[in-house]
Amino acid sequence: MAEMGLVDIHHSVVETEATNRGYERGLIELAERGTDIIVMDADLAGSSGTSGFRKRFPDRFLDIGLCEQDMIGTAAGLALAGKCVFVTTHGMLAAGKAWDIIRSTICYGSLNVNICGADAGLSAGGAGGSRQSLEDVAVMRTLPGMTVIVPTDAVEARKATVAAARTPGPVYIRFAAARVPIITTNITPFTIGQAGVYRQGDDASVLTNGVMLYEALKAARLLEDDGLGVRVINCHTIKPLDRAIVNRAAVETGALVTAEEGSTIGGLGGAVAEALAQSSRPTPIKIVGIEDRFGESGEHEQLLSHFGLKSRDIASAVREVLSRKRSLEGRDTEAARDRVQ
Amino acid sequence: MSPTPIELRDIAKVVRRDVLTMLLEAGSGHAGGSLSSVDILVALYWGVMRVRPDRPSWEERDRLVLSKAHAAPALYAALARRGYFDVKDLLTFRKIRTKLQGFPDMHKTPGIDASVGSPGQGLSIANGIAMAAKRDGRQYRIYCLMGDGEAHEGQVWEAGMTAAHHKLDNVCAVIDRNRMMGDGGTEDIVALSPLQDKWRTFNWHVVEIDGHNVEQLTAAFSEAASVKGQPTVVIARTVKGKGVPFMENKAEWHDRKLTEDLYEEAMKALA
Numbered sequence: 001m002a003e004m005g006l007v008d009i010h011h012s013v014v015e016t017e018a019t020n021r022g023y024e025r026g027l028i029e030l031a032e033r034g035t036d037i038i039v040m041d042a043d044l045a046g047s048s049g050t051s052g053f054r055k056r057f058p059d060r061f062l063d064i065g066l067c068e069q070d071m072i073g074t075a076a077g078l079a080l081a082g083k084c085v086f087v088t089t090h091g092m093l094a095a096g097k098a099w100d101i102i103r104s105t106i107c108y109g110s111l112n113v114n115i116c117g118a119d120a121g122l123s124a125g126g127a128g129g130s131r132q133s134l135e136d137v138a139v140m141r142t143l144p145g146m147t148v149i150v151p152t153d154a155v156e157a158r159k160a161t162v163a164a165a166r167t168p169g170p171v172y173i174r175f176a177a178a179r180v181p182i183i184t185t186n187i188t189p190f191t192i193g194q195a196g197v198y199r200q201g202d203d204a205s206v207l208t209n210g211v212m213l214y215e216a217l218k219a220a221r222l223l224e225d226d227g228l229g230v231r232v233i234n235c236h237t238i239k240p241l242d243r244a245i246v247n248r249a250a251v252e253t254g255a256l257v258t259a260e261e262g263s264t265i266g267g268l269g270g271a272v273a274e275a276l277a278q279s280s281r282p283t284p285i286k287i288v289g290i291e292d293r294f295g296e297s298g299e300h301e302q303l304l305s306h307f308g309l310k311s312r313d314i315a316s317a318v319r320e321v322l323s324r325k326r327s328l329e330g331r332d333t334e335a336a337r338d339r340v341q
Numbered sequence: 342m343s344p345t346p347i348e349l350r351d352i353a354k355v356v357r358r359d360v361l362t363m364l365l366e367a368g369s370g371h372a373g374g375s376l377s378s379v380d381i382l383v384a385l386y387w388g389v390m391r392v393r394p395d396r397p398s399w400e401e402r403d404r405l406v407l408s409k410a411h412a413a414p415a416l417y418a419a420l421a422r423r424g425y426f427d428v429k430d431l432l433t434f435r436k437i438r439t440k441l442q443g444f445p446d447m448h449k450t451p452g453i454d455a456s457v458g459s460p461g462q463g464l465s466i467a468n469g470i471a472m473a474a475k476r477d478g479r480q481y482r483i484y485c486l487m488g489d490g491e492a493h494e495g496q497v498w499e500a501g502m503t504a505a506h507h508k509l510d511n512v513c514a515v516i517d518r519n520r521m522m523g524d525g526g527t528e529d530i531v532a533l534s535p536l537q538d539k540w541r542t543f544n545w546h547v548v549e550i551d552g553h554n555v556e557q558l559t560a561a562f563s564e565a566a567s568v569k570g571q572p573t574v575v576i577a578r579t580v581k582g583k584g585v586p587f588m589e590n591k592a593e594w595h596d597r598k599l600t601e602d603l604y605e606e607a608m609k610a611l612a
Contacts, residue, residue, distance in 0.1 A: 062472075069462075076455070077469020078470070079469070081469070105466060108446070109456035
């Protein structure tokens with residue numbers, strides 16, 4: 001799809017990069033443009049993507065030590081005094097350990113603090129379940145006024161970082177330490193709150209973000225061989241959810257799969273289900289993700305397979321919702337026949 | 342001209358009476374920890390802090406973060422008497438659609454410098470403001486009023502390390518050391534003593550004074566302003582429920598409901 005400026009992942013060699021790196025480039029870009037930015041880290045600069053920024057702009061970098069709660073609180077004070085603040089630590093430490101400070105100080109005060117969960121999802125790989133963050137999106141999403149973004153690749157991560165600086169109120173962005181496929185380019189549109197249709201199709205839709213977007217595009221390709229047209233939508237912003245695109249996908253395709261590198265409880269799948277269950281068009285949905293359990297050690301790629309997050313898993317989820325859609329359509333047809341008789 | 346100590350004591354009495362009226366009217370709220378804080382707040386807002394009540398968001402103003410957010414009634418009464426808003430508004434405390442929420446909300450109340458509520462979080466906020474002030478070359482000072490029981494929170498000590506490490510001499514923490522918390526005495530629940538030594542080993546300048554003596558309070562704050570390269574903590578020895586004999590040093594008056602009869606008795610004590 002040339003107009004979206006996407007990489008043709010089916011016919012070219014796909015490059016990979018950690019989205020943490022896109023975060024780093026976004027921060028540097030902001031500082032170069034003269035934004036009054038302060039970047040904070042809690043002793044993870046080596047992996048989180050802030051070490052390059054630290055080298056370029058040491059005066060704008062603050063390592064607070066292993067004090068995640070104090071980091072978020074200090075960020076609140078800096079924001080109150082007019083600074084554009086980015087705080088960085090592992091997703092589970094940012095969204096978990098510092099949750100109450102994010103809630104009671106940042107969100108309650110509607111402060112302009114950008115909270116960056118690095119090494120999130122399963123991307124902490126070998127570190128295993130205690131350090132992987134599968135519930136960060138869910139717990140951040142419940143906070144009033146919080147914007148939640150999961151960029152798909154390093155290119156989009158850079159754009160999300162720059163856009164977050166201009167977004168009023170708190171923003172949570174999740175980044176990955178593992179190398180993930182680059183599928184967007186500098187010209188691919190990105191606006192917070194606006195989902196992107198990356199592949200057209202009318203039989204079913206896959207709503208996804210993060211590394212799962214690549215898997216969803218591959219799944220759509222697999223299903224094309226079966227004669228099925230699958231719409232693939234990049235829902236990089238989980239909150240505010242692009243309800244217009246979600247509703248249109250429900251009305252026009254009648255069967256939805258959500259796919260995310262996180263818990264099936266309360267994340268993108270939860271957001272889509274909440275939106276659709278309260279719409280005029282109830283639609284069969286299948287939520288692909290990690291089901292009510294912690295992660296475990298392994299290579300990122302191995303973990304995606306292990307937890308059923310690959311293109312084949314998305315493809316079978318699409319087949320499942322399609323069969324539910326057909327049985328609903330069958331019921332509708334029977335009901336219509338009964339009414340006529 | 343700054344008010345005299347006698348004038349400050351008169352103001353403190355008015356603020357204490359306001360606090361009791363607010364709590365009776367609201368039917369809930371924290372009496373003990375509000376009354377113990379009153380002299381500190383009066384010393385700050387009338388004798389120490391550079392503020393302009395007619396311009397609450399004046400950029401050069403000194404700031405106060407009320408980390409012991411349950412003392413909101415005392416802060417609201419002080420702000421109203423200082424001219425930030427109408428004293429009549431105090432009667433709306435904790436009521437539906439009020440600008441005086443149970444715990445301070447900077448978006449609703451003129452003069453509130455930071456929204457707070459969850460214990461142990463104020464000092465980090467004060468540090469962040471102080472860092473920004475230093476970066477921007479601004480001269481204002483940041484006061485953080487903390488409860489003593491609050492020091493059980495780990496974040497307080499994280500923030501204590503941060504302020505000392507970054508030499509935030511524009512931060513002045515004040516601990517309302519009333520030795521009581523919701524469930525009883527601080528030293529019985531989890532001992533905080535020796536509190537001076539704790540802060541000293543965290544590389545803070547420590548001053549301990551009588552937290553109901555406005556002369557000692559103002560002297561402590563001017564000492565804090567003269568200390569360079571180090572944050573200062575003023576440990577203010579106070580009495581929980583100060584000024585109302587039946588409330589003094591009684592843990593149950595942390596948040597007990599005030600009745601009409603008790604209110605009358607309390608107001609007599611503060612006549």
